[in-house]
Amino acid sequence: KQEVTQIPAALSVPEGENLVLNCSFTDSAIYNLQWFRQDPGKGLTSLLLIQSSQREQTSGRLNASLDKSSGRSTLYIAASQPGDSATYLCAVRRQAGTALIFGKGTTLSVSS
Amino acid sequence: NAGVTQTPKFRVLKTGQSMTLLCAQDMNHEYMYWYRQDPGMGLRLIHYSVGEGTTAKGEVPDGYNVSRLKKQNFLLGLESAAPSQTSVYFCASSYLQGSPYEQYFGPGTRLTVT
Numbered sequence: 001k002q003e004v005t006q007i008p009a010a011l012s013v014p015e016g017e018n019l020v021l022n023c024s025f026t027d028s029a030i031y032n033l034q035w036f037r038q039d040p041g042k043g044l045t046s047l048l049l050i051q052s053s054q055r056e057q058t059s060g061r062l063n064a065s066l067d068k069s070s071g072r073s074t075l076y077i078a079a080s081q082p083g084d085s086a087t088y089l090c091a092v093r094r095q096a097g098t099a100l101i102f103g104k105g106t107t108l109s110v111s112s
Numbered sequence: 113n114a115g116v117t118q119t120p121k122f123r124v125l126k127t128g129q130s131m132t133l134l135c136a137q138d139m140n141h142e143y144m145y146w147y148r149q150d151p152g153m154g155l156r157l158i159h160y161s162v163g164e165g166t167t168a169k170g171e172v173p174d175g176y177n178v179s180r181l182k183k184q185n186f187l188l189g190l191e192s193a194a195p196s197q198t199s200v201y202f203c204a205s206s207y208l209q210g211s212p213y214e215q216y217f218g219p220g221t222r223l224t225v226t
Contacts, residue, residue: 004154032213043218102147
């Protein structure tokens with residue numbers, strides 16, 4: 001059974017710091033991996049999606065990498081801002097069209 | 113383009129009552145999903161649908177029923193609500209054809225069962 005783990009569960013950093021959020025999964029046979037952001041009391045916003053054949057994806061200050069063989073993905077946030085404070089969720093898709101399997105998330109707090 | 117919408121946003125039920133949550137999407141997506149999110153548990157799949165008239169069970173289907181009579185709508189029903197069903201419910205949708213099956217989520221329904 002696929003399990004997704006995110007470490008750390010919570011992270012506090014000062015504004016301007018670069019940071020890395022980690023995601024690991026137990027079964028390397030995935031179709032793709034998706035990173036989401038969730039603000040308190042809100043829905044999920046897709047940040048980046050990496051296909052199993054890709055190594056990384058970038059969007060603005062965000063960079064997500066994927067090492068499928070080792071079952072790991074990282075989300076790199078450059079020059080963090082207070083507006084980045086949210087919970088970040090990692091999810092993997094086992095096969096095309098199947099539902100996502102989520103980690104429990106990392107709650108990020110960026111102080112000004 | 114409204115994307116994925118959910119009705120209602122909040123609801124309080126008493127144990128044993130029934131209700132239906134409505135999910136609607138205007139992106140012509142074939143796949144639709146219902147998840148629940150609980151503290152410390154992450155999001156877990158309840159039921160999903162790969163097209164109009166089809167439904168399938170997910171990881172935690174007990175106590176829920178679903179219907180997909182129209183392509184754009186996916187209904188989640190609780191026949192006899194229990195306190196264990198207190199949760200935040202999210203609906204999502206994605207295309208069938210082509211990669212990457214990126215899922216789009218609704219804003220959620222916060223349900224409390226007393």
